[in-house]
Amino acid sequence: MQGQENIKRALEIAAAGGHNVIMIGPPGAGKTMLAKRLPSILPPLTLNEALETTKIHSVAGKVGADATLITTRPYRSPHHTISDVALVGGGGNPQPGEISLSHNGVLFLDELPEFKRTVLEVMRQPMEERRVTISRAKVSIDYPANFMLVASMNPCPCGYYNHPEKECVCGPGVVQRYLSKVSGPLLDRIDLHVEVVPVSFDQMTTLRKNETSDEIRARVVKAREMQSERFKDQKNIYCNAMMPANMVKEICVINDAGRTLLKTAMERLGLSARAYDRILKVSRTIADLAGTPEIKN
Numbered sequence: 233m234q235g236q237e238n239i240k241r242a243l244e245i246a247a248a249g250g251h252n253v254i255m256i257g258p259p260g261a262g263k264t265m266l267a268k269r270l271p272s273i274l275p276p277l278t279l280n281e282a283l284e285t286t287k288i289h290s291v292a293g294k295v296g297a298d299a300t301l302i303t304t305r306p307y308r309s310p311h312h313t314i315s316d317v318a319l320v321g322g323g324g325n326p327q328p329g330e331i332s333l334s335h336n337g338v339l340f341l342d343e344l345p346e347f348k349r350t351v352l353e354v355m356r357q358p359m360e361e362r363r364v365t366i367s368r369a370k371v372s373i374d375y376p377a378n379f380m381l382v383a384s385m386n387p388c389p390c391g392y393y394n395h396p397e398k399e400c401v402c403g404p405g406v407v408q409r410y411l412s413k414v415s416g417p418l419l420d421r422i423d424l425h426v427e428v429v430p431v432s433f434d435q436m437t438t439l440r441k442n443e444t445s446d447e448i449r450a451r452v453v454k455a456r457e458m459q460s461e462r463f464k465d466q467k468n469i470y471c472n473a474m475m476p477a478n479m480v481k482e483i484c485v486i487n488d489a490g491r492t493l494l495k496t497a498m499e500r501l502g503l504s505a506r507a508y509d510r511i512l513k514v515s516r517t518i519a520d521l522a523g524t525p526e527i528k529n
């Protein structure tokens with residue numbers, strides 16, 4: 233299925249480089265289903281990551297008395313009714329929120345526009361800094377929040393905007409308002425945007441033999457190993473998504489043709505410098521998945 237191949241590929245790239253991804257598509261396209269399968273292709277935690285993740289879970293009292301090291305990447309999927317505090321952390325005796333519990337793992341926000349606007353807004357800073365500072369009258373606590381955001385949404389409230397067969401019944405202005413809820417705060421911080429088309433019964437039954445999760449995961453793990461090697465001298469940088477701006481130029485080298493193409497795209501789409509860097513980092517991850525030293529276009 234065309235659309236699902238797009239999401240699968242985007243999730244593979246996201247898993248390999250630690251990138252954020254949003255899936256946009258109509259009801260029944262398989263967004264939730266594929267996001268739930270993401271853990272099957274995630275790379276294992278490195279020892280450092282495991283230590284950090286275990287530490288934050290134990291602060292939150294989520295590790296039992298027989299506390300052993302957490303060795304699988306966290307995968308958290310809070311419901312859209314979640315409060316600001318439960319998501320980013322806080323309270324009288326400041327506790328880590330979902331963004332810290334998903335440290336070094338995945339935070340899946342299904343139906344993104346359903347979340348409270350304030351919730352989407354308070355996530356912005358932590359996403360940028362990969363940590364969160366919770367200030368109370370007397371104390372200010374820092375918790376790590378290096379998570380990979382995976383989000384899903386419909387293109388409009390009825391779900392069928394731009395659908396090839398079904399008619400969108402949303403009134404004028406409704407679609408705009410729906411998108412504006414997420415566009416300001418979050419959309420420009422998400423590396424990969426994928427659009428999905430629906431699966432028809434015919435397509436579902438004639439699907440060609442798919443790759444298994446293990447096959448995809450093997451590629452992801454290899455790509456992550458290249459990144460571990462690349463960042464071995466950098467403290468606290470584990471994957472391409474975490475690469476600071478000053479390293480991008482040196483690490484994400486593109487050829488002249490690629491640079492021209494990107495420049496044209498930037499001008500036509502009016503992309504920011506931040507978006508430019510993000511495209512380069514994703515390109516690096518795609519090259520890592522292909523096992524090539526150079527970024528090709």
Ligand SMILES: Nc1ncnc2c1ncn2[C@@H]1O[C@H](COP(=O)(O)OP(=O)(O)OP(=O)(O)O)[C@@H](O)[C@H]1O
Nearest residue numbers: 236257258259260261262263264265266386431436
């Ligand atoms: N390739 C597929 N093979 C088998 N079942 C599929 C496939 N794609 C989707 N489905 C099934 O279709 C149904 C809808 O999928 P899912 O709930 O993931 O859609 P969605 O994109 O999240 O829709 P919504 O926007 O309504 O949340 C599920 O029951 C899922 O199991």
Ligand SMILES: [Mg+2]
Nearest residue numbers: 263264265342
């Ligand atoms: Mg869904």
Ligand SMILES: [Zn+2]
Nearest residue numbers: 388390400402
């Ligand atoms: Zn609609």
